[in-house]
Amino acid sequence: MASVIRYYEGIGSVAVIGNYLPRLCGIATFTTDLVEALSAEAPDISCWAVAMNDKPEGYAYPGKVRFVVNQNKLADYNVASEFLNISQADIVCVQHEYGIFGGPAGSHLLKLLRELRMPIVTTLHTVLKDPPPEYREVMHKLADISDKLIVMSQKACDFLRDVYAVPEEKIAFIHHGIPDMPFIDPNFYKDKFGVEGKKVLLTFGLLSPNKGIENVLQALPSVIKEHPDVTYILLGATHPHIIKEHGEEYRIKLQQLVRELNLNDNVIFHNR
Template sequence: MRVADPGSTCRVAAIDEPTVLRPYGSEVRWRIRQGDVDSYRAAARSINASNADAVNVQHEFGLYGSWTEPTFTRGRWIEGGYDDHLRPFLEVLTKPVVTTMHTVLPRPSPSMRGAVRAIAELSNEVIVMAATAVDILTTEYGITTPLRVIHHGMPTIEPHGRHRFKAKLGVQGRTIVSTFGLVDPRKGLQYMIEAMPEVVSRHPDALYLIAGQTHPDLVRAQGEQYRKGLVTQARLQGMEDHVAFIDQYMSQRDIIELLLATDVYVTPYLDPNQITSGTLSSALGAGKAVVSTRYLHASEALSDGRGVLVDFRDPGQLGRAVVSILDDPVAKRSLERAAFAYAKDATWPRAAESRSAAGREPHPHRRGRDPLPPRAGGDVGLQRRGGPGRRRGGTAAPCR
């Protein structure tokens, strides 16, 4: 934002887990304890008293509420629901607010639908990251206010240096298939590992690189059980020389260098409702040929010849798709060019310009809310902060 608008000053309201206390830099002005409704209200009152021009909320359901389990009471089941903590914050807040929704789920429960409708009612503007999200919010949530689409941002990447970065990673001479991000079962990595024998039968130098730490929530619950299972799977398939893990926090530079070394990028994810993927956005920004399952973001971003879509949990399709790209250099180059052209307007500087414009254009006055100023010189970002590999404020940092 500061690059797009050098006159702006950004301050952060950090959302922390209930039992965690982190040291922050001077950019963090407020702290919110996740799950504590009074903490959200207190932060809103403090922001109201500040000189902030506007508030930028990065929304993920897990950050701003909790789910209750179904209960059996007096002989019948009571449906569980979503307990929304953002609404109390927005009801107290008097500053103008722009809310970016990182997750938009089809077929919402009544409580989730109510939470999203409250966001639309109490925000000066709502931003989503895919046109598909506009359709879902309009048809399934009944949102009638205008919505702005700003695609998931990504670093500015020049798609050159494949051989140089392969050498830096120590994989020179190999054909690299890769996936990066926090490792957990929802990524479907086991299906790409299962697909590797077919890839290797056609391209004996192929190597599938899985980069990133295990999701911290999974580590707390199960330790490294899932990662160990992937290692065992590769060994039992005789793929020890064709599947490798980079088990470390991936900095932005690490991610860019991995992508530039990659021949085919794969997102074999299992959630059909995933509306945004930071890893997919970054791969497109690096001009990669991409193979992906048909989750919502991928179905939109990889349409019109920008990638190859396959069914969920189908290693045969994954393997054949990767082989078809590697077998045809002309088609591979066409995919790479189409991906880079699609993503060039979503680089972080371009995305920041679009978000800055959202704060300068006139917007309707919402109930209990000041209108956005003609030009906001400073704002507040409401987001979750965390250590390496943690999701921050609903954005993919490092990735989803």
């Protein structure tokens, strides 16, 4: 397939800022998949990453990661901006989630971005409808600094326009997407997980609060009354940050809620 990106003259290097595998988090998976997909789609363009570290020793990153930043060390952000400018990246693509950058509401990132001399495209993984003041301020400044903001839902577009007064022409809506995988009959996996013949609801990814899992569990008894063949699968290990701070307290709390709601026959936890 001919590269779509190659038709944009003057782009020889794309630098992506975010978490990166083998760090375990959703942003790391997304950033890694994005860099690999861009590299495969446009092999004539150099696509590489600046990775955020949440621990001093870092991770055993692959060669695509050319620079690392201690997320809580402001001086690292200054050095990263110098590195990006010297590297002559033509575009910087930021994978933004408040919690992966240091400072109040992740504000350390702003220091890095203000010093850059190339266009900035920022993908927003969280857009808050009712942000605390410090989060609102960071989003306003991030929107001002960025040349383009990418969101993955129409609701996020609405929030940017109505809550943060971002001009419509600055917003791009691109579906989240997944890696291109061969199609496999769903019944194969239903058999594998022991839910053949069932209607399956699925939450997948690292387990952490504020994903609405409790809301699903609370609503499930009413759903089962109408659809008794429903099974809800919670697929994923507990987020490493949650494990570090609280152990498996959150998972245990969810399991207790399942028992209280008499949902043992309709909810399956897969800790993997």
